[in-house]
Amino acid sequence: MLTPVPMHHVTVYLMREDGPKAAVSLAESGVFDPAEEGVDSEDLPELPDREYRELYASARRRLDKSLEHLGLHAPPAPADPEAVDEAELRELNDWLGEVWRECSSCQKEQRRIDDEARQLQQLEELLGYYQGLDIDLGLLQGGLRFLDVRIGTVPSDELRRLRMAVALNGYTLTELTRSERTVTVALAGMGGTESELDSVLQAASFRKLQLPPEFQAHPEEVRVELDRRREQLQARRQELQARVDAGRKRHGEDVRAAAQRLAVAESFVSLSEGLRCRGSLSRATGWVPSDRLDSLRDRLQRRLGGRHVLQARVPEPAERGQVPSVMRYPRWLQPFATLVRNYGVPRYGEFDPTWLFAITFVLMFGMMFGDIGHGLVIAAGGVALRRRLRGFAPFVVAAGLSSTVFGVVYGSLFGYEEVIHPLWMSPLSNPTLMLELALYWGVAFILLATALTIRNRVAEGRWGEALLDGTGLAGLLLYVGLLYAAYRWVEAGDLGTWATTGVVLPLAAVLGYKWATFQAPLGERLLVVGIEGFETLMSYVTNTLSFLRVAAFSLNHVALAVAVFTLAGMMDAVGHWITVVLGNVFILVLEGAIVAIQVLRLEYYEGFSRFFSGDGREFRPLSLAGSPVAGRTP
Amino acid sequence: MGSARDYAYLQGRLGSLFAFLPSGEWLDALIEQGEEQQARVLTQLGLATLVVERTIADVDLEQALISRLVDEALRLIRPLSGKARGLLTHWMRRFELINLKLILRGKQTGIPVQQVREQLVDIGPLAALPLEDLLQADDVAEALRHLARSPYGEVGVRAERVFAEKRELFDVEASLDRDYFVGLTQRVNGLPQGDRQSLRPVVGRLIDQINLVWLLRYRFAAGLSPPYTYFLLIPSAYRLSSQRLMELARLESLEQVVAALPPPLDQQATGSRTVREVEAALEVETEAVAYHVLRRTVFNLGQALAYLHLREKQMLRIHVALKGRRLRLDPQLLRDAAGMTS
Numbered sequence: 001m002l003t004p005v006p007m008h009h010v011t012v013y014l015m016r017e018d019g020p021k022a023a024v025s026l027a028e029s030g031v032f033d034p035a036e037e038g039v040d041s042e043d044l045p046e047l048p049d050r051e052y053r054e055l056y057a058s059a060r061r062r063l064d065k066s067l068e069h070l071g072l073h074a075p076p077a078p079a080d081p082e083a084v085d086e087a088e089l090r091e092l093n094d095w096l097g098e099v100w101r102e103c104s105s106c107q108k109e110q111r112r113i114d115d116e117a118r119q120l121q122q123l124e125e126l127l128g129y130y131q132g133l134d135i136d137l138g139l140l141q142g143g144l145r146f147l148d149v150r151i152g153t154v155p156s157d158e159l160r161r162l163r164m165a166v167a168l169n170g171y172t173l174t175e176l177t178r179s180e181r182t183v184t185v186a187l188a189g190m191g192g193t194e195s196e197l198d199s200v201l202q203a204a205s206f207r208k209l210q211l212p213p214e215f216q217a218h219p220e221e222v223r224v225e226l227d228r229r230r231e232q233l234q235a236r237r238q239e240l241q242a243r244v245d246a247g248r249k250r251h252g253e254d255v256r257a258a259a260q261r262l263a264v265a266e267s268f269v270s271l272s273e274g275l276r277c278r279g280s281l282s283r284a285t286g287w288v289p290s291d292r293l294d295s296l297r298d299r300l301q302r303r304l305g306g307r308h309v310l311q312a313r314v315p316e317p318a319e320r321g322q323v324p325s326v327m328r329y330p331r332w333l334q335p336f337a338t339l340v341r342n343y344g345v346p347r348y349g350e351f352d353p354t355w356l357f358a359i360t361f362v363l364m365f366g367m368m369f370g371d372i373g374h375g376l377v378i379a380a381g382g383v384a385l386r387r388r389l390r391g392f393a394p395f396v397v398a399a400g401l402s403s404t405v406f407g408v409v410y411g412s413l414f415g416y417e418e419v420i421h422p423l424w425m426s427p428l429s430n431p432t433l434m435l436e437l438a439l440y441w442g443v444a445f446i447l448l449a450t451a452l453t454i455r456n457r458v459a460e461g462r463w464g465e466a467l468l469d470g471t472g473l474a475g476l477l478l479y480v481g482l483l484y485a486a487y488r489w490v491e492a493g494d495l496g497t498w499a500t501t502g503v504v505l506p507l508a509a510v511l512g513y514k515w516a517t518f519q520a521p522l523g524e525r526l527l528v529v530g531i532e533g534f535e536t537l538m539s540y541v542t543n544t545l546s547f548l549r550v551a552a553f554s555l556n557h558v559a560l561a562v563a564v565f566t567l568a569g570m571m572d573a574v575g576h577w578i579t580v581v582l583g584n585v586f587i588l589v590l591e592g593a594i595v596a597i598q599v600l601r602l603e604y605y606e607g608f609s610r611f612f613s614g615d616g617r618e619f620r621p622l623s624l625a626g627s628p629v630a631g632r633t634p
Numbered sequence: 635m636g637s638a639r640d641y642a643y644l645q646g647r648l649g650s651l652f653a654f655l656p657s658g659e660w661l662d663a664l665i666e667q668g669e670e671q672q673a674r675v676l677t678q679l680g681l682a683t684l685v686v687e688r689t690i691a692d693v694d695l696e697q698a699l700i701s702r703l704v705d706e707a708l709r710l711i712r713p714l715s716g717k718a719r720g721l722l723t724h725w726m727r728r729f730e731l732i733n734l735k736l737i738l739r740g741k742q743t744g745i746p747v748q749q750v751r752e753q754l755v756d757i758g759p760l761a762a763l764p765l766e767d768l769l770q771a772d773d774v775a776e777a778l779r780h781l782a783r784s785p786y787g788e789v790g791v792r793a794e795r796v797f798a799e800k801r802e803l804f805d806v807e808a809s810l811d812r813d814y815f816v817g818l819t820q821r822v823n824g825l826p827q828g829d830r831q832s833l834r835p836v837v838g839r840l841i842d843q844i845n846l847v848w849l850l851r852y853r854f855a856a857g858l859s860p861p862y863t864y865f866l867l868i869p870s871a872y873r874l875s876s877q878r879l880m881e882l883a884r885l886e887s888l889e890q891v892v893a894a895l896p897p898p899l900d901q902q903a904t905g906s907r908t909v910r911e912v913e914a915a916l917e918v919e920t921e922a923v924a925y926h927v928l929r930r931t932v933f934n935l936g937q938a939l940a941y942l943h944l945r946e947k948q949m950l951r952i953h954v955a956l957k958g959r960r961l962r963l964d965p966q967l968l969r970d971a972a973g974m975t976s
Contacts (some may be wrong), residue, residue: 054748061770100772151779155795157788165865168880196859203805203865 002355003345003459004325004616005494006290006347009315012300014308016282019049019275020083020268025303027267027622028080033324034274034622035285055134055271059399062096063262068394069103070248074259077624077634084265092258092265099251105585106247109240117233118128122153123209124226125177126184138216148191152201152208152317153182153231162204169193170198184209209255239573250634263624270622287314287619291324315348333358335395344614349459351452353612358609360445361599362402367441368553369595370427373414374588378403399596410554414584415561428556428562433553442547443483445607453611470536471610478506479540510536511562542607550602553595560587580611641933643713648937651706652928654680655944661972664955665965680706680950697755699949701850704757706945715974718829718935721821726760731814733809734763734781741774742803759771762786774803789813804856806864806886815844815868824915825935832936835923836943838872842899843916845874848966860884873899888912921947 010032014022026032067074084092148171154162157180163173171189178184189197201208274286288296293312300308315323325346329337336358346352366375379400386393407413411422429435452471457466468472481502486498511533518528564583568576608614656678665674673685684698707726711719733754740750754765760783771777778797781790789810796809810924819841822833845867852863860883867879873896874882878938885891892903892912906912924940931937951972958968 052749057770104772155792157792161865161869164876164880168861168864168884196861199859200861201808203801203862211778298767390767416702 002262003352004327004346005309007326007348008293008312008316009319009322009323010286010288010293010296011311012284012308013302013311014099014284016277017085018275018304018307019271019282019284020265021051021269021303022282022284022300023271023622024081024083024264024624025269025299026271026286027624029292029296029299029624030621031288031296032129032622033287033620034271035287035322036273049086052086052089052265053269053272055086055093056265059089059093059096059104059258059262060266060357062100063094066096066099066103067259069107070252070255072243072248072252072255072269075256075264076260077263078260081260081438081624084261084268088261089265092261097260099255102251104238106243107543109236109243113233113236113240119153119209120226120229120233122177122182122184125179126151126209127222127226128177133479137219138223148187148189148194150187150201150208151176151184152187152206153184154204154206155489156181156183158204160186162200162206164201165204166197167609169197171197171522172185222520231524243360249518253381267622267624276498287315287324288623290314313425315327320348320460322617325350325616326619327352327354328415329354332394332398335392336361338391339395339600340608343608347456347460347613347620350456350613350616351459351611353452353608355596355609356448356452357603358398361603362398364550364599364602365399365595366404366406367401367438367550369403369592370410370554370597371412371414371557372404372407372420373412374584374592375400375403375405376593377588387463407553412558414589415558415564417558417561418434426558428549428558431555434554435548438548439544441550442544442606445547445602446479446543446610447476449607449610453501456611456613464513464517466508470510470532470539474506474513475536475540478503478510478536481506481538482537500510501552507533507537546602546606549598553591553598557591558588560571561590575604639936641713644710644938645933646929647713648941651709651941651945653678653682654706655928655941655948661951661955661969662767664952665959676746676952679789679948684956685899688751696953700757703945703949704729707942710760710941712871714935716940717821719819721825721833721935722758722938722942724817725939726757727762727815729755729757730788731810733765734768734810737765737768738774738803738806740776741771741777755899763929774806778806781944789817789832796860804877807816808852811848813865814866819868819870829935832927832931832934834872834936835880835927836920836940839916839920839923840943841870842872842874843913843920844868845870845879846882846891846895846899846916847909849879849882850891850912852889853883853885854888855909892929905955910912917947942975 012022012026015170036443040064062508064075066072159173159175165175167190169189170193171187174186174188175187176184185199187201271284275284277283297310300310325348327337327346333354337354339361340352340357369375376398379397382393382396384391384401385396408420409423410426411417411420412426413419417426417428425433450471453471454476456468457463457469457472465472469475470478480497484501484502485495488496489496491514511529514532515525518525520528561583564580564587568579568583571579647773648675649751660675660679663671667675676682676685681699681702684695704726706720711722736753737750739745740747751769755871763785763875764780767780767784768777771780774797775794775930778790782794784790793809797806799804801807815826818837822830822837825833828898846865849863852866853857856865864880864883867883870879880895882891882894884950888907888909892900892906894900895903898919899916902915903912905913921944924944927934927940928934928944955968959973
């Protein structure tokens, strides 16, 4: 519960052709996280079938594109599926290629329709330009004996250089209308260099406006023709949609079935990073939670029979960095685990701070935001919005209840301090005591965090750091020495021999250790060791003082309420209650959020940064649903 | 020009890289001298890894050189921010253009994905192409659609349009090349005046050089018409202005173009009989100016670009020397290929 689940390193030897079957079995189990094998693994140097992976990648692309085109979703992988061998995958890829070609032709038609619609739109806009003319538009078109006139559209970003390029042919370019991305232009020149001009116009994506015969008539008559073409386009759109629907009806089930088969094939592709081969022999390696080893063994036995050998062993000390961490929590603890994972994943064997985080977070939130009314509103909000908050509802409810409990302790109800008699006292009645208690809380928190650091380092065999580092035992003793020195200074006005010794000896050990472990020229070494030693000393002091904010926010809560009531007191009866309600909403939302952030900050920076490396490897078991799923807890 | 406040850190980083651009006889040592001397020179050029991996394949050698260049570019980019950072990043993405062309050619000619993938160069964190999407595309049109949806959006849209019109990779590649350099000049023009001034000597000469070489190739090797040739050039306000390029595009032979160049380009290119010779003649000046900017000015962005340009040219020569030596080619031929003959 307080450390990641014990793991086993598993090696499965099997026949090469059984690779896909084994992959399905391992993925079905949902407990096998493939280990990253070195490519130059000496005894089994070959990577598994490249051809299979290429086929899978190609088929997957085609499937995804076809699913999107047909508006389908991939179904989940079936239970107890048959493995997909290379021949089947090839067949699947070819078939998906045919389906995609069919879909692709629809998409091409779609693009053609869109292009024509755009062109039509431009024609309509162009017609709008000529709308006021009461002449036959045919007179403006080509076919003149000495003059070559062309009207068309170009992308607006090509206009400038096209104007200069056609000038080389003696043509002038006149802008007629402009839309967002295109410009309608008229080109006019003496002719004789049409082929040269055509190559430039083509490169500039010049679209000659294809004027239908009616366009040579009066604008009103042209308008009627354009409306007719628009209707035709609409009909083609409907026809295309019918083709897509028919395609969905014809291929829908088969494509979904193909998606399921590919999900099965994906298990073998995902396994490949933990798979190496030579000749007809393959070897899959990975990590499995120790208590799931038997179920994995059973699954492999069922699917592969005697055609495999499974070897399992506990991780060796040198492998600890590669072992994935599996954590199991009750459901209500999940939101706290998410926040911890936001900082990092515990290393294998490292203390998992989730429980500690949950308890201290809830406690500190209540201490800093103690109010019966606000707490109950937060808790009720957590219950009411549990669907929208999803897994985070318990987190909100716990924070609200803690706030309520501390509200009883402080005697605060929606900021009113006199309605309920406090179980203990109102924070503002003795701020010094509140700050003193916050300081003690901080001391206890840092001592616990440092003790956990020592424990983690011992567990990893880093004895030197555990004993002599600034955050190890020497650091812990230094902190205790500093606390005693501060106590002596306040009580007796001097440090005394014991306090001085209590600071100097551990500090010397910390500096000595830094000196021994930091290799650099003398000057740089002196500088770095000096600065880091000073930093160690100061960080204990500042981190402790940082906890004063626990008391500061409890005082702040009362002070904000006093400010709201002072403002309300200046109003009439209606204004009074409006100010009280809005003030409480303000306190609830703004101060509540700030307190939550401050507590999180204390946890991360004063707590986690001391003892929690957070650089563990997340457990990513093979899964039939798709690629390995991060953080699944088998 | 620039300011010490803005570019002190960059200057420091450049200072640590200057030593990799020695002006001595390093190329001769690589081409002709013994392995020990060659190893010493490679180490001096900051390429000690090539000494260890002397047997690497040609593709890997090219990748090793590019990786080193990318690594150095990253060191120069890190102290920069905003538009200055964007400019150097864009500069290095020229290598992605090579990847993009390889993929498009692969799609056009049906080369297997794996074979294309092996030819691609990796520019690490500077990469922005959606390589997997492009590689897995069914054809050129689909690849260009992916490009249009990538950070290369506008470039992709234009290339897609060109391909839809002409169905020729030549036009698509010309469009991609042009858009890349238009992007470069736009980025330069978007910088504060001090930065623009520091970049102008190198970027201006480079754009002139590229425009002139493209003009000659399009007109006299590909036989394109004057308007189309002009249309494919980079709009320029350097020594070869757009107006001047229009005039040059009208001419009928390489000799006429060389004779019509404005000074001092006419002097530099005089006597050149091929496009390659014109390019080499202009490159000599571009490199001399880049060296000048690098060595004789301080605290400016132009130095960083000059360094990257010179270092890239140097890498190219190292590649020629090492590959040629492996193939036992004639030393003089290698010097010619490396553009080091006077």
